[in-house]
Amino acid sequence: MSRQHTPQLAGLVLIAFFAVFPFVYSANDYPYIMHLLITGFFYAILASSWSMLAGYAGQFSFGHMGFTGIGAYTTALFCHYIYLSPEATNLCTEYAIGDQFLIFVNPIGVTSSTLSQDCLRQALSAWDGSVQVTAMPVWLGIILGTVMGGVFGLLIGLLVLPLRAAYLALFTLGFSEILRAAISAEIAITRGQAGIELPYLFDQGITLFGRHFDKTDKLPPYFVMFFLLLTCLGILAWLAKSKFGLFVRALREDQDAAAALGVNTTRYKVLVFVITSMMAAAAGAVMAHYVRIITPNNLMILQMSLVVAMAVIGGVENFVAAAIGAIIIEFTLELLRNSFEVGDIVIDMTIWRLVIFGVLLMITLRFSRNGIISPIINHFLRGHVAKETVAKRGAAAESAGGSS
Amino acid sequence: MEFPNIFWGVIGWMIFWAVVGSVITRRLYLHKDLDTSNAAFVGSMLGAAMGPIGLAALWLKTPELTNRLLVWPAVGAVTLIAAAFAFADPSNNCVANGSFVASQISNGIILGIIYGFMALGLTLIFSILGIVSFAHGEFYMIGGMVAYFVTTVWFPGIYPIVGILAACLVTFALGAAFERMFLTPMYDGKIERPVEYGILVTFGLAFTLQYFIQATVGANPVKARRFFDFPRLRLPTAEDPWLIKTSRGNMELFDTISISNPRFVAAVACVLVLLALLYFLHRTWTGKALRAVSLDREAAAIAGINPDRMNMLAFALGGMIAALAGSLLVQAFSWLPQVGAIPAMRSFVIVVLGGLGSLPGAFLGGIIVGLVEATGTGCVPDAQKAASYIPAYGMIVLTLTLLLRPTGLFGRRFSGGAHGKF
Known part of the structure; x- marks a missing residue:
């Protein structure tokens, strides 16, 4: 086994470790650690897809969190407002599909608890339990959210075609802010800052490996997020190896030169936006169902800075490194969350850890442009190449010296 | 409140013809081998203002797109929207109530001057270094914090000007140090994509500064006392002060326009500093050197100007301008570590609208954005919704600018440095 296979081997070991971990780990803080891992995977998906967008294709978009929000809000609204009922309510907007009725609940905003009940609740209380209303399946919401992310990605990708660098960053930041403002303002539909609740990922619980898991168990969402991460990494790896990866990198280095050499820059620029925003939207939708509440604050620029920082510290030009960086940083940030005392002064690490993190981000950028984890991977992958090159150069120099 | 369909009809009509026109x-201009740089803008505005008739005339004649053709269709489109709005909702406060309109406009202009001043710092940094500083909002926040601590916590009763000067000094030093430590590798070609590096590293600075202040000061809002009280004025007579009436914290003009003291003081100070800045840029050697570097780096270097030093000066000066705006506004708003985010966004909008790197553009853009926000908050019928949408108004302006005329009002082409990259 040569050195260059070490990263692949390490990757397989890592995957195996994460696949087995929830079964063997059984300490008291099991739910906490599982929650950390799920959040870590979530950020890993975001960081790796952002590294494809920014590191590979050179499109420094600050709207990635916006796409997460689109995925999350699409599935939230879908599960919140659409139901199937065997009987007509005669109150809501409804359409007959076969012997069922597709019901669109009217939005009533945040005052639902007492004053004005929505049309479905009124119908339900009139039926008095005689009719069973079915909620929409969660997986359909997640798929819809992903598709919606793709549609918006297409739109943004088309709009930003003529924009580069700073203009692109500002435009995507603007998109994300408009989205956030709209979600906070349309209280009647999205409940604004109060946030909208979502059903459990598996509302009935699920039976896996002959064991029944309750809907509050962490293991099923863990595996859903884990497989989503693996799928995303797989797609990204495939894309990076195919001519797609080559073309987007050409686009990053010099858009005009790439176009002159026959790369369809329009298509690839739009395509990379669509793919990465679909990944972000899927991650956002799954995460929203796991956390079970989504507020417009999830789209804040702060969240975006976290993703950017994770990707940069991991290595923005290597999506695997970005993903690993995200998981490691999520863990470190959580572990640093305890306060300690120096003399009489209590140092509140919940804030200071973020300061340290910011300094780390700047120093990484300054002194190691490829992040911290990516050079380690490259060291193993390219080590032999460097050695060969040195040897060849030496030989060339020798022969050149000999001939002259 | 439901809007009559006619309003949405008019808006839909305008948007349709604007898209078609752009x-x-x-x-068409590309096909006829004419200058297309303003074609999208003129087409969309003419389409919005005059519909198919205007567009048909434009397409038939394809005239040269002069400044007049740029301005009038845009004015026409805005007028049309305003007319449709007034027709659709005649009882709205911003249609029926004249004094409300006057107050909104004057407030919009005053805030616009302050915004424009802050954006000036950003555009200065951009014109010299060729990067957009994402830490601009944090400099603004730190300026306010320093002014608050000096005037209210540490030395209560001291002249406010000391606080403002302290804020300027601290941020100037901070900006210069940051530039020396983190931005220098941009200049010598060691970094492949300097523009992206600049975005990311200032982004990191913003993150760090914001949490550093939150860790040291805490997350509770603070507020400085008023810097300056108005003298008591009653003009023309004490009995009937219809011209001007002041109390310590407020000023009322013509019985209709009410201007709060902190904002007025901030706007006046901004105008004064702006004049000083213009003097500095146009009359002193250093200022001229700064402008020379922004025009052409290499030529400036040949003429004996050290461009690296000018980079440091520009970054420090840009940050200082933001801090100055912050230290003037800390008496008007309550101050939090996160307070910089919205002004920073607004600055981005303004510099793009005015044209990245253009100083007069930043100022005019500031006033336009101030007016747009005042219109938005005043005219949207649902007050709560209007307030929630405040950050979006500017962003809509930004989006439209980038789509229709990416160079902004006074954009120019840059040469040298990182400018050639975009």
Whole structure:
């Protein structure tokens, strides 16, 4: 086994470790650690897809969190407002599909608890339990959210075609802010800052490996997020190896030169936006169902800075490194969350850890442009190449010296 | 409140013809081998203002797109929207109530001057270094914090000008140090994509500064006392002060326009500093050197100007301008570590609208954005919704600018440095 296979081997070991971990780990803080891992995977998906967008294709978009929000809000609204009922309510907007009725609940905003009940609740209380209303399946919401992310990605990708660098960053930041403002303002539909609740990922619980898991168990969402991460990494790896990866990198280095050499820059620029925003939207939708509440604050620029920082510290030009960086940083940030005392002064690490993190981000950028984890991977992958090159150069120099 | 369909009809009509106009006009000008740089803008505005008739005339004649053709269709489109709005909702406060309109406009202009001043710092940094500083909002926040601590916590009763000067000094030093430590590798070609590096590293600075202040000061809002009280004025007579009436914290003009003291003081100070800045840029050697570097780096270097030093000066000066705006506004708003985010966004909008790197553009853009926000908050019928949408108004302006005329009002082409990259 040569050195260059070490990263692949390490990757397989890592995957195996994460696949087995929830079964063997059984300490008291099991739910906490599982929650950390799920959040870590979530950020890993975001960081790796952002590294494809920014590191590979050179499109420094600050709207990635916006796409997460689109995925999350699409599935939230879908599960919140659409139901199937065997009987007509005669109150809501409804359409007959076969012997069922597709019901669109009217939005009533945040005052639902007492004053004005929505049309479905009124119908339900009139039926008095005689009719069973079915909620929409969660997986359909997640798929819809992903598709919606793709549609918006297409739109943004088309709009930003003529924009580069700073203009692109500002435009995507603007998109994300408009989205956030709209979600906070349309209280009647999205409940604004109060946030909208979502059903459990598996509302009935699920039976896996002959064991029944309750809907509050962490293991099923863990595996859903884990497989989503693996799928995303797989797609990204495939894309990076195919001519797609080559073309987007050409686009990053010099858009005009790439176009002159026959790369369809329009298509690839739009395509990379669509793919990465679909990944972000899927991650956002799954995460929203796991956390079970989504507020417009999830789209804040702060969240975006976290993703950017994770990707940069991991290595923005290597999506695997970005993903690993995200998981490691999520863990470190959580572990640093305890306060300690120096003399009489209590140092509140919940804030200071973020300061340290910011300094780390700047120093990484300054002194190691490829992040911290990516050079380690490259060291193993390219080590032999460097050695060969040195040897060849030496030989060339020798022969050149000999001939002259 | 439901809007009559006619309003949405008019808006839909305008948007449709604007899109048609922008796309087809550009194609047509490209086809006829004419200058297309303003074609999309003129086409969309003419389409919005005059519909198919205007567009048909434009397409038939394809005239040269002069400044007059740039301005009037835009004015026409805005007027049309305003007219449709007034027609659709005649009882709205911002249609029926004249004094409300006057107050909104004057407030919009005053805030616009302050915004424009802050954006000036950003555009200065951009014109010299060729990067957009994402830490601009944090400099603004730190300026306010320093002014608050000096005037209210540490030395209560001291002249406010000391606090403002302290804020300027601290941020100037901070900006210079940051530039020396983190931005220098941009200049010598060691970094492949300097523009992206600049965005990311200032982004990191913003993150760090914001949490550093939150860790040291805490997350509770603070507020400085008023810097300056108005003298008591009653003009023309004490009995009937219809011209001007002041109390310590407020000023009322013509019985209708009410201007709060902190904002007025901030706007006046901004105008004064702006004049000083213009003097500095146009009359002193250093200022001229700064402008020379922004025009052409290499030529400036040949003429004996050290561009690296000018980079440091520009970054420090830009940050200081933001801090100055912050230290003037800390008496008007309550101050939090996160307070910089919205002004920073607004600055981005303004510099793009005015044209990245253009100083007069930043100032005019500031006033336009101030007016747009005042219109938005005043005219949207649902007050709560209007307030929630405040960050979006500017962003809509930004989006439209980038789509229709990416160079902004006074954009120019840059040469040298990181400018050639975009």
